Amino acid sequence: MDLKKLNNNQKAAVEAVDKPILIFAGAGSGKTRVLTYKISYLIKEGIVKPEEILAVTFTNKAAAVMKQRVAALLKNNVQDMNIGTFHSICAKLLRNEIRHLGFTKNYAIYDRSDQISLIKIIMAEINVSKNSVMPKTVRNKISYYKSKLIDPKSALKSVNTIQDKIIIDIYIIYNNSLKENNAVDFDDLLNFPLEIFNNNLRILSKYQKLWKYILVDEYQDTNKAQFLLVKMLAEKHRNICVVGDDDQSIYGWRGADIRNILDFEKDFPECKTFTLENNYRSTNQILQAAQSVVRNNTDRVDKDLLSVNGDGDLIGVIETHDEMEEADAVINALQKEIKMKKRTFNDFSVLYRTNAQSRALEDSFRRSAIPYKIIGGTRFYERKEVKDVLGYLRLIVNLDDTISLRRTINFPPRGIGLKTVDKCFIQSIKDNKKLFDVLNNPEPMKIRGKQGDSLIAFHKLINKYNELLIKLNASELARALVEEVGILKFYKQQDNLEDNDRYDNVLEILNSIDEFMDRKPEASIADFLEEVSLLTDIDEWNTDENYVTMMTVHSSKGLEFPVVFLTGLEDGLFPLSIALNEKEIMEEERRLFYVALTRSQEMVYLLYATDRRRSGSDSWGGLASRFIKEIPENFMENISFSSAMTRKIVNTKTGAIKMKIKRTITTFDDFKVGDLVEHAIFGEGKIRALSGSGENQRVGVAFKDGLKKKLIVKFAKLKKI
DNA sequence: TTAGATGAGATTTTT
């Protein structure tokens, strides 16, 4: 096979196939290239057959890219190859094997919000008030335990607080409930295969024989379960190749263990290690700045990346007062780059730490008519209307799924409220029946009239489609169902923008089923649901259209852009991560910073605001104060920027008018509901509501000529009259 | 008993 396009180091890494291989691949060093060449090499040289290769990646996007490139190299399709994310490969494995754990193959995959719904039900059942623990906290902690393979029994040993004890009680019931619902969560997807392998060595041996060569991308981000999975599968043949960069490990909070890559040589003592240090992406200014920060970490392998692209421009540092000014600064710099360097919108990416930080940017971009696309945030498949449609499908496929049942039983509203569902739930426990099976017979529960009729009708409807599963294909069934349930009609009747959006989204989900069926004509609804559960927004990112991309630093991993804006750098960390201690948090933040900088090919702008600091961050300082200082001055240049204007934003959705005026008053202590106030612009009005705290106090005011519109004023100029 | 309105409060990163 022709390996001329590789440098010597890359070539050696590709050709080494007789022992475990560890490749340290620094940012932009051609990691994907090595992996794809290696897969092609294995096949072309006849070392293994395509179907004997297992290649795991971190995201669907990365898997798609890998498939595409391997296909191009082999001039041939890659359908036989097992290239996918850990989660999707495990989901497929479980389809065949989960019966060994007492689930059926139509099991549901619960996402975060499903998990939280289930936890809320459990908490209500065992009388744990939401004030003692938040359902979200419970979910995070359970997920953390699972990612470290800590079962409730072992978790009990390390209990310190009453809260922990309560969480573990919920953890036990939660696991049982999942099983009753024939459902698994994301962590189970990884943990269950391990459990099956441990219980049944014959099954393990089957997969060891099936997958003769294992390649793992982004190995630094594997957690304990993923590590053990790979280790077990490779134990026999020891044909394994892992690629990663310890400096880009940014998922510690999710259980990823950087020790997995650092200790690979211990786990596979006969392994051979390669280090790729030629960078083909960024300029040296960017690379040196990024490395000068991450070099302060102690848990890392020393490397010295050098760019083949020359020195490049200095990094720009911009200080502003607040997030609005910051957004303006981004636009200013962006327009200058377009003018001077003849760039187009899709040369730019704006990165931030948290999704919420995108709002101010969005406002400014819209006002300046600059096209942008936000990746992440509320994802398509997490929208209410989409989850509702999927909820119906999930229930039909898996009648045990009570979370989907509760979600759909009263949508569109059919007169079945909380009280009625509670009665059914109690009855189902009394009779030791499925919740779904109780609906058919409302009489013993003393549910009569409208509610009783609705229950029977709902039961009949779901049963009907459950039987149709074998007769109709996924598209036909989904369309018939949405029609019969009247979801589209429900949204069409409403006459507001939001519901128009929802209408469109329902159509879009139907289309996506069609598209899925085109791709995989033999597939079932269960297959569709599986794919959808494991999909994220970044998977849909593409460069065909001309827009600025905005996303979190985490989402940006693996991508590259000519110009990167890194905003909100004053923002510190939350010192509340359960997993990490201070040193680990600091080191992971440095790596996050390193990842962000090395996304850029030519130019980086660092932005921070002096008057903004999120609560909780004070104890840590923040990236700006710590990490920008770690960059030598000769790599940076201060760019000054001044502009502060009064803004007026009309929210077209609600008709509300938002006024933002820079810091005039900071507290509303003197005001109360019912007070008459005078506003600098809108005139006289009456206070209807006060809320928020600190700088974010808001006041709702009804003005004389304000019709019935809701008016919200932030940082308002109000005078009591 | 349900549906809708209203006010109060919260907000990391993701497979």
Next chain:
DNA sequence: TCTCATCTAA
């Protein structure tokens, strides 16, 4: 912006 608890009308 979003979610949740509480109140009110039907």
